[in-house]
Amino acid sequence: MTINKTEEGSTLILALEGRLDTTTAPELETEIKESLDGVEKLILDMEELVYLSSAGLRVILGAQKKMNRQGSMAVRYVNDTIMEVFEVTGFTDILTIE
Amino acid sequence: MAELNLQATLENLDKVLNFVNQYLEEYECPMKAQMQIDIAIEEIFVNIAHYAYHPSTGPASICVDVEEDPLQVSISFADNGIPYDPLKKDDPDIGLSADEREIGGLGIFMVKKSMDNISYQYKDGSNILTIKKKF
Numbered sequence: 001m002t003i004n005k006t007e008e009g010s011t012l013i014l015a016l017e018g019r020l021d022t023t024t025a026p027e028l029e030t031e032i033k034e035s036l037d038g039v040e041k042l043i044l045d046m047e048e049l050v051y052l053s054s055a056g057l058r059v060i061l062g063a064q065k066k067m068n069r070q071g072s073m074a075v076r077y078v079n080d081t082i083m084e085v086f087e088v089t090g091f092t093d094i095l096t097i098e
Numbered sequence: 099m100a101e102l103n104l105q106a107t108l109e110n111l112d113k114v115l116n117f118v119n120q121y122l123e124e125y126e127c128p129m130k131a132q133m134q135i136d137i138a139i140e141e142i143f144v145n146i147a148h149y150a151y152h153p154s155t156g157p158a159s160i161c162v163d164v165e166e167d168p169l170q171v172s173i174s175f176a177d178n179g180i181p182y183d184p185l186k187k188d189d190p191d192i193g194l195s196a197d198e199r200e201i202g203g204l205g206i207f208m209v210k211k212s213m214d215n216i217s218y219q220y221k222d223g224s225n226i227l228t229i230k231k232k233f
Contacts, residue, residue: 022144053140054205064196088211090192
């Protein structure tokens with residue numbers, strides 16, 4: 001997985017490319033842990049994300065909980081494959097999907 | 099039918115995925131079903147790697163077969179670790195808010211939701227979990 005990071009003021013955009021799975025989820029977890037200081041809006045761009053398992057969902061949920069305390073979070077450009085995973089797990093109800 | 103025997107470690111997850119995907123190649127499995135199968139393999143194999151022989155590691159055996167009429171893939175995972183029936187685990191409450199939801203329990207839930215059949219048996223000292231997916 002590749003994480004492309006863009007900062008616009010207090011907004012942080014993380015564009016995820018590839019597979020968010022057991023092997024790669026720790027990379028995103030570390031990136032989020034290290035980058036959220038002072039961030040008021042976190043955007044996860046999933047246009048190029050092709051695979052998502054529960055290990056990735058755990059990190060996304062952790063990010064949502066963290067951003068609930070310090071601002072907001074949105075997930076954008078979710079493709080059909082990933083949307084299916086969000087729907088099955090009820091994540092469509094807890095995420096802001098743009 | 100094909101069988102793969104290896105150590106149940108996270109490092110071997112790719113080998114398991116490649117093994118099943120190569121077997122399925124000639125059947126032209128649709129992409130959506132393919133991803134659901136990949137997710138199921140990851141969730142089940144990672145569970146075995148994490149918990150079956152905790153805190154040590156041990157062997158796992160993966161069998162893949164394609165049955166016809168209806169066309170479906172059958173994958174079974176066997177380990178000789180601690181007896182554990184993942185189907186007995188309560189489903190997570192997916193109606194809760196982000197702050198109320200717990201991190202965990204989603205993996206086997208996704209497998210239950212995306213496969214057509216999932217069964218568990220404990221036989222001769224082995225946990226055997228079998229999933230079936232029509233395509």
